[in-house]
Structures are given as structure tokens and as C-alpha cells.
Amino acid sequence: MRKIMIIDDAAFMRALLKDYLISLGHEIVVEGCNGQEAIQLYKRYKPDLVTMDITMPEMDGISALKEIMKFDPRANVIMCSAMGQQQLVLESIRAGAKDFLVKPFSKDRIVEAVDRVMVSR
Template identity: 55%
Template structure:
């Protein structure tokens, strides 16, 4: 069972991911709505996995991945992006993200990504 932090500036997207992940045996231990919050939450809660939106105010997902990875190499990050953000997804993977899922979320794909990086 992995401990997960969900990061997205849209409450609806956080709720959608929560609803999907509640069907698994993983535990959601926190939520953040921007990259700055995400960096603090990861330091505080030590999750196994973070789902990270790319486009957010204050600090975007790629900057947040770099900041998190510089302090915690172990945490696994899955990027969440809308269609057409391939260039940013590649940047995120280069920054240390392990996988990505496309919005709108496909329940099966989300669970597969979480299980793959979490195992």
C-alpha cells in the first residue's frame, strides 16, 4: 500500500483522483493546490507517490518535481497533464518524474500508473 499526495490546482481534479484512488488499497495522505504547497507537504508527510499537475499557479509541476527530487530522491512522481503538453511531460520526466497520466483521467490508466510506480 502506497501513501499518496495529490497535487492539482483544480479541486475537481483532486476529487476525481481521490475517487479513483479510493477504489485501491493505497492511502491518500494529503492534497496540495500548487507546487509550493506540494514541496512543503512532501517534506512533512513523506509520501511514496505524488500525482503532480503540470500547470499550476505560484510554482508549476516541473519546478516542484525538481525541488522535491533535490530533497527526496525516493519519492515517485506521476505527472498529470492535459493533451498537447508532451514537451512539458518530457521535461518533467527528465526532472525525475516516473510516469504521466493524461487528463481527463482514465480510471484504469491511473490505477495502472500508481501500481506500476508503487511496486
């Protein structure tokens, strides 16, 4: 069972991801709604995997990703973005994200991304 942290400013997206991931046998250790929270929660819970939205208030996901990677260069982060944000996806991969999910998600794509990232650990 993998410990996963979900960061997204939209409660319904967190709930959707949480339901999918729990049904796949993973444990959701904590949820957050902005980049500032993501950094604090990552340091506190040290999850096996993070799913993080790119566009959020207070601090965006890419900025939070960069801070998490400074703290833990081996962090496993999957970024999430809406359609049409390819430039942001590329920027997040360069910043250390292991994969990305485009909203709206399909359960198959979530399985594929999580399995790929966790196998490469």
C-alpha cells in the same frame, strides 16, 4: 496500503483522483493546490507516491518536482497534464517523474501508472 499525496489546482481533479485511488485501496494523506505547497507537504508527510499537475499557479509542477527530487532523489512522482503538452511531459520525465497521466484520466490508466511506479520501488 500506499500513502499518496495529490497536488492539483483544480479541486474537481483532486476529488476525481482521490475517489479513484481510495477505491483502489490507497490512503490519501494530503492534498495541495500548487507547487509551493507540494514541496512543503512532501517534506512533512513523505508520501509513498505523489500525483502532481504540471500547470499550476505560484509554482508549476515541474519546478516543484525538481525541488522534491533534490530533497528526496527516490521520490515517486506521477505528473498529470492536459492533452497537447508532450514537451512538458518529456521535461518532467527528465526531471525525475516516474510516469505521467494525460487528462482526462481513465481509471485503468491510473491503476497502470500507480502499479508500475510502486512495483519499481
